[in-house]
Amino acid sequence: MFRDLSSQEILQESWRIIAAEFPLAIWETVYVTVLSTAFAIIIGLPLGVLLVTGEKDGILPLPSRVLRTLNGLINLLRSIPFLILMILVFPLTRLLAGTVVGTPASIVPLVIAAFPFVARLAETSLREVSPNTIEMAQSMGASPLQIITKVMIPESIPSLISNATTAITTILGYSAMSGIIGGGGLGKIAINYGYYRYKYLIMIAAVVLLIILVQIFQSVGTRLAVKADKRIKVKSN
Amino acid sequence: MIEIKNISKQFHTAEGTVEALKDVSLSIPDGDIFGIIGMSGAGKSTLVRCINMLERPTQGSIVIDGVDLCGLPERKLRKLRRDISMIFQGFNLLMQRDCLGNVCFPLELAGKSKPVAKKRALELLDIVGLGDKAKAYPAQLSGGQQQRVAIARALATDPKVLLCDEATSALDPTTTNSILELIRSINEKLGITVIIITHQMSVVESICKHVAILDNGAVVEQGEVTEVFSHPKSTAARRLVFPEGDSDSLIAGDAEQRFIRVVFNGARATSSPLIAKMAVEKGIEASIAYASTRSIGGKAYGSMLLSIPGGDGAVQAAIGYLTQTPDVLAEEVTAHVS
Ligand SMILES: Nc1ncnc2c1ncn2[C@@H]1O[C@H](COP(=O)(O)OP(=O)(O)O)[C@@H](O)[C@H]1O
């Protein structure tokens, strides 16, 4: 199937398509990924906080039924395959975006799929804060809200940044998948040209660009996390 | 004045009920340095956490300056905790904040403005001798320095009481001494009541005025440090004073022998030559029944138990001779079992 890849004509045509469609596709992929991640964090981080503080011996215990329901909902959403979830949330997508196709509409299922994942990642990060540190804050009269905003979140910032990086790269993958059902961006191009029209060169170019985007997000995230971490010993001459 | 009245604390766990505290009563006068000593698992941390109500006692009451804490709602307790600061074995600094930020932390909690908090924090860092480390992060400091930052932080809200839960247990003896020295000077200068929780005799001996011995959740002995340690009555106290365990039989065995407990608190002398010199200069042939001393940087730390032959005169002479050396304490130990 790759036999005629190198023919001059195909190369020229592919290049024309790439030059015409890729800039917009890259932009769509990036903004959908970044916006979806942002919304997923806005919903997922508070839930992650509740998962940690709401435990029986946490700083803000929730009724055990509430906590169980929250855990159950998160597990449920995480176990539905993304493609099926996209179809399941069509009514919600239509309600919020007015349509189920197009780039903005794909943000809805992406956020629904990502926020439970983000909640779990946030939970793991926040659990890294030592109970002794929390006890210290309590001994100084900190309120639960102060413990969350001044101790738990700031103390786990490096870990939260690493996990946000994991989230954004995963969501990038999902956003490409959303190209199958109406979503825009590089995923849509890869599917439209590669799967429906057998223009493999375009598909490969789209995939390579996705890989490059993941690499960029990952290395920026890792660098930020390391830079944020004050536990790393800095040699003071 | 802190009055701990008949408090008990039970924990209900999967394995059953743990009685961490059993009918504990103590009163701690203002301005005191009060030691609470006991083996690991004796209930010391639970007791100290009851004093600031991080743990609510199952029974009994904690009264500080006439206010019964057990009756207070959580909101009032939070405010009151600014008067009862705490330092910990693991320092518990915020690792993502620099020293200045750590000392500002309790001031921020109390709603102080940034400039006010910063000014006070810098003063406190100066007091603990770390004025130049304001911008350093905890990971860049030694254990002793980290505990100094924790002390500065604990002083930020002008507390009336300082609770120290094994505050020196993670530190080497020299650093321990400098931290204890700092706590002592804070107690003297600021009049803060200090409660020291420890499993180390040497800590109590070098700084506390009063001591309570906690064993298996109950106070088995309390009083002035010299009194409790020179006449240990309970088994738990005797185990602390004679860590070898077999000293009971050793002391009880010989009616002719009298015993002196010698404590080295950084004395510029090594223990054995001191005993040898005493034999030469005073003719007192003391034998060492038990010794646990260490020499650090030319200074001796630890304690030893001497057996002294021949009556009152010899005992008095030996105590007189030994205590001439600075930082050496010596007192007779009686052995009657109650
Ligand atoms: N939160 C808790 N739940 C169950 N048991 C506890 C808890 N805290 C302390 N204990 C138990 O209470 C006893 C006293 O513990 P602690 O006060 O920490 O002793 P110490 O500080 O003297 O070593 C121990 O047996 C310990 O296992």
Ligand SMILES: [Mg+2]
């Ligand atoms: Mg303890």
